[in-house]
Amino acid sequence: MTAVLPDAYTVRSPTLEDAQAVLELVSDYNTSVVGFADYTLDDAQDELSEPGFDPTTDGWLVFDDGRLVGYGSIFGKGDHRQLDLDVVTTDPVVERFLLDRIERRAAEIAAEYGHPAVQVDIVNYQADTAREERLGGYGFERGTIFHRMRIDHDGTVPAPAVPAGVTVRRGAPDEASRRAAHDVMNASFAGQFGFSPRSYEEWHASLENFSGFDWSQQTVLELDGEVVAMRLCNDQFVEDENCGYIGRLGVLEKARGKGLAKFLLRDQFALDAAAGRTGTILHVDTNNPTPALGVYLSVGMQATLVMEVWRREITAS
Template sequence: MTAVLPDAYTVRPPRLEDAQAVLELVSDYNTSVVGFADYTLDDAQDELSEPGFEPETDGWLVFDDGRLIGYGSVFGKGDHRQLDLDVVTMDPVVERFLLDRIERRAAELATEHGHVAVQVDIVNYQADKAREERLAGYGFERGTVFHRMRIDHDGTVAAPEVPAGVTVRRGAPDEASRRAAHDVLNASFAGQFGFSPRSFEEWQDSHESFSAFDWSQLTLLEVDGEAVAMRTSTNQFVEDENCGYIGHLGVLEKARGKGLAKFLLRDQFALDAAAGRSGTILHVDTNNPTPALGVYLSVGMQATLVMEVWRRQVTTA
């Protein structure tokens, strides 16, 4: 049954100037569940201005007498076979309304991109059991579990020794270096849960629009002149936790087992400590087909927050 909002509620697409209201809504919800905001104004602005996000068709704000009480969005990457959705509200009726809107839009996107069906994914804090039950009632199933991993830095962290035969390229000032990183990313993450390969242009535009990133934060590892590993870091956790963040760390299959991932991790720890950061954060899929979780634990990282991705299929019919 389609949810119907009370007559007093109004709905419209989001605008960039709504970022502060979205921040307050998301922060209130997150604090009620995990005890802290876990969101910043930059996060809200970046989300509302992400290249490829069309607010007029893919975003919704719900107001009660001028007060924002609900926010929903749907966003696709690459071929749009998998869509990321976001719904934030304290009101289950508003939640159902937004999910209904998103489902209809997801079916439209499937048709627009030539798919019979698409997967839609939503992230839920594991601590929010009530929402978990509601998602199951809406037909979602648990897809995977992500851990937020963190290591704290107390003073100087020694820079690791570069593995034999490896050349470290710091920064990606030109198209050639960016394309090399893009190729490694797509190859190393192929088949992992929720990963949608993006064209180089789409990937580059996304990074250039992201306020917490610049190309100096991309590192490549080369062996015999070939890029075999990459790492991107961002400042998205600096404001709220004074931590560096590893966005992606990928190693080509043929180069695994040589300590490259551990080097990139320890190298980032040293860089963050030298910059005065309190720690380094990353997210890991606990069902990752590579032994990523074990690698992160082995270098001293610990899980600080657990999130689950819930997934359902939406068909065009």
């Protein structure tokens, strides 16, 4: 049954100028659930300006007498077989309305890309059990659980020894180094939950748009002259937690078991501590087919927040 908003409510597409209002809405919701905002103005601006996101078709703002009470969006990457959606509101009627809009748009995207159906994913804080129950009622099923991992730095952190035979390349001054990291990322993350391979051009444009990233934050490892591991960091958690953030860390399957992931982790810990960061953060899928969670725990990281991804299949229109 399609939700109908009260007569006084209005709906329109978002613009970049709405970032502050979206920030306030999301921060209020997050604080009510996990006790802190977990969101910044840069986050809002980056979402609204993400290359490939068309706010006129893929974003919605709901207002009650001029006050923003709901925000919804849908975003696809790569072949658009899997779509990420976001709905933020404290009003179940507005939530249902936004999910209806998103469902219709997802069906359109499936048809546009020639898919019989697409998967739509939404992230929910595990602490929000009421929303979890509603998502189940909307036909979503729990897909996986992510942990936000963190390690705190108290003073200097010693730099790890470089594994034997490995060459460390810091920064990405040219296209070749960026393409090498992109290739390793797509290969090492293939088949993992929610990962959609992106063309080099799409991936590059997304990073160029991200306010918290620059190419000095890319590191690759070479073994016998071949790039076999990569790490991409950014400043996503500097403003609110003064922590470095490891956005992507991947090792080719043939190079696993050589301590490369642990080296990249400890290396970043040392870099973050030297920069005055109080910690380093990353996210891990607890159902990852690689033993990633165990690796992170083994270097001293601990889970600080639990999030669940809920998934639903939507057929093409």
